[in-house]
Amino acid sequence: MNRYPLWKNLMILGIVLLGVILALPNVFPQDPSIEVSAARRAEMTAGSADEIRAALENAKVPFKRIDTLDNGKLLVRFTSSGDQLRGQEAIEGTLSERYRSALTLSTDLPGWVRALGLKPMTLGLDLRGGVYVLIDVDMEAAVDQALERYVEEIRTQLRDAKVRYTTVSRLQHQVVVKFADAQAREAGYQIIAKEFGDLKLENVDQGGDYLITLAMTPMQEKQLKDFALQQNVTTLRNRVNALGVAEPNIARQGERRIVVQLPGAQDPGRLKEILGATATLEYRLVDTEHSVADAEAGKVPAASRLYRDRDGRPVLLKRRVIVTGDQITDAASGFDPQSGTPMVTVALDAPGGRRMFDMTTENVGKPMAVVFIENRTITKQVDGKPVKQTQKVEEVISVATIREPFGRRFQTTGLDSSEEAHNLALLLRAGALAAPIQIVEERTVGPSLGQDNIDQGMMSVTIGFLAVVVFMGVYYSWFGMVANVVLLLNLVLIVAIMGLLGATLTMPGIAGMVLTIGMAVDANVLIFERMREEIRNGNTPQACIAAGYDKALSAIIDGNVTTLIAAVVLFSFGTGPIKGFAVTLTVGLIASMFTAITCSRAMINWIWGGKRLKSLPV
Amino acid sequence: MREIKIPYIDYMAQRWKALYFSGALILITFVSLAIQGLNFGLDFTGGTVIELGYQEPVETAEVSKALEGVGLTGVTVQYFGSNRDILLRIPPSGETSNAALSQKVFDTLAAAAGGKVEMRRVEFVGPQVGEELTEQGGLAVLYSVFGILIYVALRFEWRFSVGAVAATVHDAIIVLGVFSIFQLDFDLNVLASVLTVVGYSLNDTIVIFDRVRENFRKVRKGTPLQIMNQSVNETMSRTIITAGTVFLVVIALYLFGGETLRGFSLALLVGLISGTWSTIYIASNVAILLGVSPANLAVPKKEGEGAGAQV
DSSP states (O other), rough: OOOOOHHHHHHHHHHHHHHHHHHHHGGSSSEEEEEEEEHHHHHOOOTTTHHHHHHHHHHOOOEEEEOTTTTTTTEEOOHHHHHHHHHHHHHHHHHHEEEEEEEEEEEEHHHHHHTTTTTOOEHHHHHHOOOEEEEEOOOHHHHHHHHHHHHHHHHHHHHTTOOOOSSSEEEEEEEEEEESHHHHHHHHHHHHHHHHTTTEEEEEEEETTEEEEEOOOHHHHHHHHHHHHHHHHHHHHHHTTTTTOOEEEEEEETEEEEEEEEEHHHHHHHHHHTTTTOEEEEEEEEOSSOOHHHHHHTTTTTTHHHHHHHEEOEEEEEEEEEGGGGGGGEEEEEEEETOOOEEEEEEEEEEHHHHHHHHHHTTOOOEEEEEEEEEEEEEETTEEEEEEEEEEEEEEEEEEESSOOOSEEEEEEEOOOOHHHHHHHHHHTOOSSSSEEEEEEEEEEHHHHHHHHHHHHHHHHHHOOOOOHHHHHHHHHHHHHHHHHHHHHHHHHHHHHHHHHTTTEOHHHHHHHHHHHHHHEEEEEHHHHHHHHHHHHHHOOOHHHHHHHHHHHHHHHHHHHHHHHHHHHHHOOOOHHHHHHHHHHHHHHHHIIIIIIIIIHHHHHIIITTTTTTTOOO | OOOOOOOOOOGGGHHHHHHHHHHHHHHHHHHHHHHHOOEOOHHHHHHEEEEEESSSSSHHHHHHHHHHHHHOSOOOEESSSSEEEEEEEEEEESSSSSHHHHHHHHHHHHHHHTTTHHHHEEEOOOOOOHHHHHHHHHHHHHHHHHHHHHHHHHSOOHHHHHHHHHHHHHHHHHHHHHHHTTTEEEHHHHHHHHHHHHHHHHHHHHHHHHHHHHHHHOOOOOHHHHHHHHHHHOOOOOOOOHHHHEEEEEEEEHHHSSSSHHHHHHHHHHHHHHHHHHIIIIIIHHHHHHTTTTTGGGOOOHHHHHHTTTO
């Protein structure tokens, strides 16, 4: 007789129930919403919701309701995306000083579903609209920068220890320290080995010169790159947060890439302006001992460099950097209480603060400059082919006199407008990038296209599903209906597992789902065809059921495993959209094996298994 | 019990003709690939694609003219789904950054259309990324073929394995051929779809091989060719029904999935037909040509109980 033991039935029932519950949040509609948060130096108060309600009512924009989120932000729900956009205009128009608003999609879950901690599947940017940006981090530049720092530090160390050296310079991936004689090199080696023992040190005699070369070990280089990437991710996150987008996603991808995903972002131009402000900052002393005119004529002193300010005027600065942008921990714009002019308050980290204090103590009354270093990508034609080059643009954005020694906190005053102060603060605070970046891929999907994609996706899933259901019902009668129930279950389980994995549903993902529907019935087709063969061979109905399942099993498993191999390869090689497709395909294959083999058997066993049958409804 | 009566056909009798037919198709594909290649989409070439939605029908010529008016030449303008949706393709250049470029295009066209236009999608892929995607795509196909080769060799036998992979490669080539001959846009989605075809075609092949394996063990009489024929016939109803259901959903995807998925679903449709064909005439054929026979399949110890009851 065809019976499943109780534990097996219970287990199947348990999994099915769990699947239904996990898939449940996806049933509820997604509201176009606006997430409202406090602007800088403002706070959300108990009255915030009322203010926003009043603003919306004033503008006659209908909305569903205003929810308070866990993090104190407010969520305004609308029934249509048209209302949502007008709502944002209304809020931005009247309350933009105190609140930031970001467009988002939010599922309207009843309280008890939310209490269970269930969340719907995340929709990909192609379905909800948004901006996707892939950023390449220039690792070679990160290494170069690190070597430059070594050059600077070795010079300082040797000078402090009064060891005479000829030059310290960077040569490709090495730092080369040149000495006049062997004794000096021996003394120098002691110093350098003490401070930079973890680097690869070598004594080299070359054409009468006594050299020490320093190079990073592969391990150090890897660590450095890792750190550069990590810092860039952090910096970009800070910058993106300044945009006020709901649920931004910034993650590293591979060894030198960063993915930025901004769902519902409306203005890709602004995003790229912020991201593309691939800037670093340096505080340097102004060289007041030498004449700028001489420097312009080509006689730049060895310890100085000629810069230009935004208007193109030359400024002569010391080569030694006091602090760099990555040492800035905070910056805020405000007004100088004495003069009433705009100013920026800057805070540094501890080492930066110490260094700043030392430098300013020695140089009271002298001017100090902030250099803004930006990497712009330009394309040049080389031999008829476009070649991308990163060009470093260095500009002096402010020169200010050191009035008194200061350390970790100080003010920059003398700015032209509060706008300028605000921008400077934003740039300072956003932190510096450890290495220059470049946008190598960008995809923006408008909200209306996203909605179209959802509609078309749902449409094709529904139609494909119905077509298969009708066909199976007609061709395999009652057993066909079992296959249909199982197919529906399969869809539920896919949705549940996707939600559990936190996977994102994309348009190709929907395509994968549609395809899974088509292919999932294959297992049942195989089983039912086997049963029919067994019936033709004249076996008893119950024996046919058992034989149908047993004999079809190897074909089902082998077939699915080979497809699974293709899906896994797709997943590991694919990016973005392809990954989404591979995930749904993989999940679908696994779910369909479970449902088509185990669940359908359980149903058939339960309905027909214990009975004396004359024929099978297949 | 509804059933389509499927006549018993000596499929293998036509195997040489079928092989020549497939060979001819592959030859045509190669010629087309050599002459005109694939019409690689943005994902592989790099560049910018902008999709615009107009409130009223618009002429592509007008759009081109408006763009040329501001010095934007070399932009391909085409309809995307309807005569109100416009797709612009801008080859990788780079004088201006992408943000500035797409904004300039949009502003120009918005001015020309009196503001009745909406930016639906902007995609920019740098040339470097394009190269990587091409490389990764090629590797993905290679690795999946290898993985499958090994799995099938383990579960069956190397002759089956070669047959299955030959059929799979055949299908991939045919899909590429259709995209090359008709110069359809070959983008990442289509590549994914080619890999799915690989998966589907294999699934189909494995089911028949599974039956062949079973019959080799069970049926003592008959040449390998006859057993192959018998197996193909026994599984034919399943082949038709499964192909039918997948066909139904892929048609649904093609008709209702929207313009973005059109290439994807078309590749699936082609692959579906080719996959069914290749299962019979390439996979089985190659296995036969390589001299597959019952003796190749080491009979596992377990076999006695299962088949014993039947014989």
